Amino acid sequence: MAEKILFVDDDPNILSSFKRTLRKHYDIETAVGPEEGLRAVRDNRSFALIISDLRMPVMDGIQFLSKVRETSPDTVRMILTGNADLQAAMDAVNHGNIFRFLTKPCPPETLILAIQAGLRQYRLVKAERDLLEKTLRGAIQVMADVLSLVNPEAFGRGSRVRRYAVDMGRRLQVQKVWQLETAAMLSQIGCVILPEEALHKIYNGQPLTAQEEQLFSMHPSVGAELIAKIPRLQDVSEIIAYQEKHFDGSGIPINDRRGDAIPMGARILKVVLDFDALETAGLPRAAALLQMKRRSG
Structure with missing residues (x-):
């Protein structure tokens, strides 16, 4: 044409x-x-x-x-x-x-x-631009495929929260939903440092050992560092880095950012990850939502 x-x-x-x-x-x-x-x-x-x-x-x-x-x-x-x-x-x-x-x-x-x-x-x-986009899509897919092979539990969780995150992003009229979708899909990429049995405990609400707790707290920063190496994914990297940050400023990473200073994508990801954790632990949806509403901060 x-x-x-x-x-x-x-x-x-x-x-x-x-x-x-x-x-x-x-x-x-x-x-x-x-x-x-x-x-x-x-x-x-x-x-x-x-x-x-x-x-x-x-x-x-x-x-x-x-x-x-x-x-x-x-x-x-x-x-x-x-x-x-x-x-x-x-x-x-x-x-x-x-x-x-x-x-x-x-x-x-x-x-x-x-x-x-x-x-x-x-x-x-x-x-x-077409070459860059094809390369970018290919790099994202390779990382997702590697995660599915190395840690199927982590890959499964990323796939589940991806659907929730995209739906919430569209309802909230987030401008670059593709960034949120990519961040959700790769949110667990840092979990490659965790043994699969530790992830199984986490996703089923079971207690972790001190070493497992420390490793799990590192997974957002590990994932963010991996993603940051891919061109055009700096914003996605930041969403992943802040996925466990609380609105009141507590949580990780430990710094002064709070409230609206936390990326919108990270705040959405935090909500859907928490919801997924409660649902995976066996709570019905209504009970999971009720419990989340009671969480201050």
Whole structure:
């Protein structure tokens, strides 16, 4: 499917001329002014390239393309203007991460060359992102598979709390649910340091020896350190590190963070882990929820 290009200008005649000149070569859409342009981006986030006029009412092209960057970071952005000056060019690069700064009147051959360069840049960014995402998914899956082989008890618990955490995250409108899902799935990865019989005791509410207690208290930090080595999982690592932290600031890790300073994902994970522990120990759901409500801190 052809990559879409969006032209944004407050002059409909200029937009019509772009469409006439380029429609045989590219899939062109136009928007009259920045507000219509933002609506087009929100409705269709698949624009490969957006070329905007600089001087427009309500917001200029730099402000417009800065907002585009927030919504559609992969889209390549260009400025086309009849009022070229050094400061405008600097602002475009610094604030809007603009790929090209073109001046009017722009000959068709110059514009086509710039579009070709912009589309090459878009394909490069997309290819790198796809590769990174596939690598990231593969790394997460490998860690989950290793946990399932080394410690099936820990893997089983991660799988159970994953479903609870995702459901709660969606109900609470957490923005990056994938981070919460990954943290829940790998929340027990640090338990590779524990013997399986110790985990069996923990998940069934049985007392631990002093050595087992010490090892278990270390598992969030061990898991967080393992996860932190994977690119783009720093936030997931922090959720795992704080999964046993209490809202009042007690618990591990021992530091001054409390309340809303604790990551939302970690607070959700703490709740679902506690609930899972009570349910696994044999309590009916209603009784487990009642017991959790009575826990201060």
